[in-house]
Amino acid sequence: MLQFAQSACNLLCRCLGITFVVWFTILFVIIIVPAVLEVSLGIHRFYIRTLCRVFEWATLQMELSAKQKNRQFSKPHTKGILAKSKPLSVQENMQELRSSAHSRRSEPQFDMGDVIYFCRKGVESIMDDEVTKSFSAQELESWNLLTRSIRRFPHRGLRLTFLWGLGVLIRYGILLPLRVLLAVTGIFLFVILSTSVGFLPNSKLRFFLGEKVHLMGYRFCVKSLTAFITYHNSENRPKNGSICVANHTTPLDVIILANDRCYSLVGQVHRGLLGMIQRAMVKSSPHIWFERAEVKDRHLVAKRLCDHAADKTKQPILIFPEGTCVNNTSVMMFKKGSFEIGCTIFPVAIKYDFRFGDAYWNSSKFGLVHHLLRIMSSWGLVCSVWYLPPMNREEGEDAVQFAKRVKAALAAQAGLADLTWDGGLKRTKVKDIFKEEQQRLYSEILLRDHQTQKQEKCFEDGTPEED
Amino acid sequence: MGSRASTLLREEEIEEIKKETGFSHSQITRLYSRFTSLDKGENGTLSREDFQRIPELAINPLGDRIINAFFPDGEDQVNFRGFMRTLAHFRPVEDNEKNKNLSNTEPLNSRTNKLHFAFQLYDLDRDDKISRDELLQVLRMMVGVNISDEQLGSIADRTIQEADTNGDGCISFTEFIKVLEKVDVEQKMSIRFLH
Numbered sequence: 001m002l003q004f005a006q007s008a009c010n011l012l013c014r015c016l017g018i019t020f021v022v023w024f025t026i027l028f029v030i031i032i033v034p035a036v037l038e039v040s041l042g043i044h045r046f047y048i049r050t051l052c053r054v055f056e057w058a059t060l061q062m063e064l065s066a067k068q069k070n071r072q073f074s075k076p077h078t079k080g081i082l083a084k085s086k087p088l089s090v091q092e093n094m095q096e097l098r099s100s101a102h103s104r105r106s107e108p109q110f111d112m113g114d115v116i117y118f119c120r121k122g123v124e125s126i127m128d129d130e131v132t133k134s135f136s137a138q139e140l141e142s143w144n145l146l147t148r149s150i151r152r153f154p155h156r157g158l159r160l161t162f163l164w165g166l167g168v169l170i171r172y173g174i175l176l177p178l179r180v181l182l183a184v185t186g187i188f189l190f191v192i193l194s195t196s197v198g199f200l201p202n203s204k205l206r207f208f209l210g211e212k213v214h215l216m217g218y219r220f221c222v223k224s225l226t227a228f229i230t231y232h233n234s235e236n237r238p239k240n241g242s243i244c245v246a247n248h249t250t251p252l253d254v255i256i257l258a259n260d261r262c263y264s265l266v267g268q269v270h271r272g273l274l275g276m277i278q279r280a281m282v283k284s285s286p287h288i289w290f291e292r293a294e295v296k297d298r299h300l301v302a303k304r305l306c307d308h309a310a311d312k313t314k315q316p317i318l319i320f321p322e323g324t325c326v327n328n329t330s331v332m333m334f335k336k337g338s339f340e341i342g343c344t345i346f347p348v349a350i351k352y353d354f355r356f357g358d359a360y361w362n363s364s365k366f367g368l369v370h371h372l373l374r375i376m377s378s379w380g381l382v383c384s385v386w387y388l389p390p391m392n393r394e395e396g397e398d399a400v401q402f403a404k405r406v407k408a409a410l411a412a413q414a415g416l417a418d419l420t421w422d423g424g425l426k427r428t429k430v431k432d433i434f435k436e437e438q439q440r441l442y443s444e445i446l447l448r449d450h451q452t453q454k455q456e457k458c459f460e461d462g463t464p465e466e467d
Numbered sequence: 468m469g470s471r472a473s474t475l476l477r478e479e480e481i482e483e484i485k486k487e488t489g490f491s492h493s494q495i496t497r498l499y500s501r502f503t504s505l506d507k508g509e510n511g512t513l514s515r516e517d518f519q520r521i522p523e524l525a526i527n528p529l530g531d532r533i534i535n536a537f538f539p540d541g542e543d544q545v546n547f548r549g550f551m552r553t554l555a556h557f558r559p560v561e562d563n564e565k566n567k568n569l570s571n572t573e574p575l576n577s578r579t580n581k582l583h584f585a586f587q588l589y590d591l592d593r594d595d596k597i598s599r600d601e602l603l604q605v606l607r608m609m610v611g612v613n614i615s616d617e618q619l620g621s622i623a624d625r626t627i628q629e630a631d632t633n634g635d636g637c638i639s640f641t642e643f644i645k646v647l648e649k650v651d652v653e654q655k656m657s658i659r660f661l662h
Contacts, residue, residue, distance in 0.1 A: 083661045112626060112646050115589070115609075118528060118609070119533060120655065121527060122524055123554065126521065126533075129524070132505065136504045421522060430522040435525070435527070436612075439609065439612075439613060440611065442528065443611065447613075447614065
C-alpha cells in the first residue's frame with residue numbers, strides 16, 4: 001500500500017517536473033528571447049484580431065437574444081444623455097427668457113422667471129456633466145467578456161456566459177501567471193544589468209549600453225502587459241534636449257512611451273520596490289527624482305528641469321501636465337509649469353482601445369497594485385501613440401495660452417474632448433471664484449436694466465442723474 | 468468586485484418608473500448609470516455631498532436650492548425613484564401626451580408642475596408663499612456681492628408690488644403663475660435628450 005502511494009507520488013512529481021520544464025522552455029523561446037533580442041513573432045496581432053471577432057460575435061448574440069425574449073436591448077449611450085444645443089452666454093439666455101414675456105412690462109429689471117435659467121442649467125449638470133464623466137471608467141458599447149463590466153449587460157444568454165467562464169479560466173489561469181512571471185523576470189534582469197552598467201566609467205559605451213538596457217526592460221514590461229502599441233508619425237519622435245508632454249491615463253503611460261525611445265522621468269522618490277527600481281534606473285541614465293519636501297518648492301523643480309533641458313545631449317524629459325490620471329475620453333487643464341521653461345515641446349497623444357481592458361487608474365477606488373493586477377487580468381492593452389510636430393512658445397504668448405494651444409492640438413489628434421476644468425477637481429472642491437463670476441455676470445444684466453430704467457425716468461422728469 | 472448589493476435595475480422597476488415619470492426605457496437605464504456614477508458611497512442613495520461634487524452645479528448660484536429640491540422634507544438621502552421623480556419635471560412636453568393622459572393625476576412635467584418647481588426655489592420654508600425675505604435671500608444668492616442691500620431691497624419691493632394682487636405682501640402660487648403666464652415655461656424648463 002505504502003509502495004503504491006510512493007510510486008504514485010513519484011509519478012506525479014515527475015509529471016509536474018516535465019510540465020514545468022516544457023512550460024518554461026516555451027516561455028523562454030517564445031517570449032523571453034524575442035523580448036531581449038527585439039524580435040517579433042506576430043503572436044500579438046493574431047491574438048488581437050481573434051478577440052475583436054469574438055467581441056463582435058458576442059454583441060450580435062446579445063441583440064439576438066434580446067429580440068427573442070422581446071426585451072428592449074438598450075445600448076449604453078456613450079455619447080452622453082443630453083442633446084447639445086448651441087452654448088449661449090448668460091446675457092443671451094436671459095434675453096431669450098424675457099423676450100417671451102416682453103409685452104408684460106416696459107423695461108424688465110428683475111423677472112421672477114430668471115431662476116428658470118439657473119434651474120435648467122443646474123438640472124442639466126445633474127443629468128450629465130463633463131468632469132464626473134472624465135473621472136469614472138469609460139462605458140462600453142458592447143460587452144468585452146470581462147467580469148468587471150458584467151453588470152451593465154444583464155441579458156447574456158447561456159452561450160455568452162459559457163464563453164465568459166472560459167475567458168475567466170484563460171485570463172486568471174494562463175495569462176495572469178504568465179504575465180506576472182514575465183514582469184518579475186524583466187524587473188530582475190533590468191535591476192542587475194542596469195547596476196552593472198553603472199559600474200562602467202562615464203563614456204559613450206556606458207550611455208549606449210544604458211539605453212539598450214532600459215529599452216530591454218521596457219520591452220519586458222510591455223510583453224508582460226500584452227500591450228499592442230501602434231506608433232504614428234515617428235518622424236516627430238522627441239529629440240534630445242526637449243520636453244515631451246502627454247495625456248495621462250495610467251502610470252503605465254511611461255512604459256508605453258519609453259518602449260520606443262528613452263526618456264528622462266520626473267517624479268518623487270519612493271521607498272520599497274519602486275525605490276529600488278528608481279535607484280537602478282538612475283545608475284545608467286539620468287532621471288530627475290525629487291525628495292518629497294523638494295516637490296513643494298516650485299522654483300527648485302523648475303531650475304532642475306531647466307538645467308536638464310538646457311543640456312542638448314540629455315534625453316527628453318517626460319512630463320504629464322494634467323497632474324493626475326484622467327479616463328482617456330478627455331484632456332483636462334495643462335498645468336503651466338512645464339510650459340514656462342522655454343524649450344521645445346513635443347506633444348504626444350495616447351489613446352487606449354478600452355475594449356481589451358480599461359487602462360484608467362481610478363486612484364480613489366483602488367491602489368496601484370490592484371490596478372496592475374486588473375490590467376494583467378484583462379485581455380490586454382491596445383493603444384495608439386501619435387507623435388505631434390514640435391511646438392514652441394510664440395511671441396506675445398504667455399505660458400497659459402501656450403499650454404492651451406498644445407492641449408488643443410493633442411486633443412484634436414487623439415479625438416478626445418478638450419476640457420478647461422482642472423484635473424485637481426478629482427480630489428478637491430471647485431474654487432468659489434467661478435461661482436462669483438456667474439453671480440457677477442447676472443448682476444451686470446440687472447444693473448444694466450436698472451441703469452436704463454433710471455435714465456428713462458430722469459429724462460421724463462427732466463432732472464439730472466443723481467448717481 | 469466590491470459589495471454591490473442589487474445594483475441592477477429590474478424590469479418591473481423600470482416599468483413602474485416609466486408609468487410614473489414618462490421617461491423611455493433607454494432614458495431610464497441611462498439615468499440609472501448616471502445615478503450610480505454619482506453615488507460614491509455605493510449604497511443606492513445620493514446625499515447632498517454627492518450633488519455638490521458636480522463642479523458645474525457647485526458654481527451655479529442657485530446650486531444649493533436646486534439640490535434641496537431633490538430632498539423632500541428634511542430627508543438626507545434620495546433614492547433612484549425620488550431622483551427620477553424630480554428630474555421628470557424637466558421632461559419635454561410632447562403634443563400627443565396631452566390627449567393620452569389616462570390617469571387622473573397631472574403628469575409630472577405639466578406646466579403647473581414645472582412652475583411649482585420654480586416656485587419652490589423661492590419658497591424656502593415651504594409655506595406656499597414667497598415672502599419679501601425669501602425673495603431677498605434668493606436674489607442675494609443670484610447676484611453675490613455685486614449689488615448693494617438698498618438696491619436689492621428696492622428690486623424686491625418693486626417685484627412684490629407688481630405681482631401681489633391680494634395685497635398680503637407675499638406672492639402666492641396663483642400670483643406666481645399669473646406673473647409668468649407669458650413665459651414659455653414648457654420649452655424653457657425642458658431638457659432635450661439624445662435618443
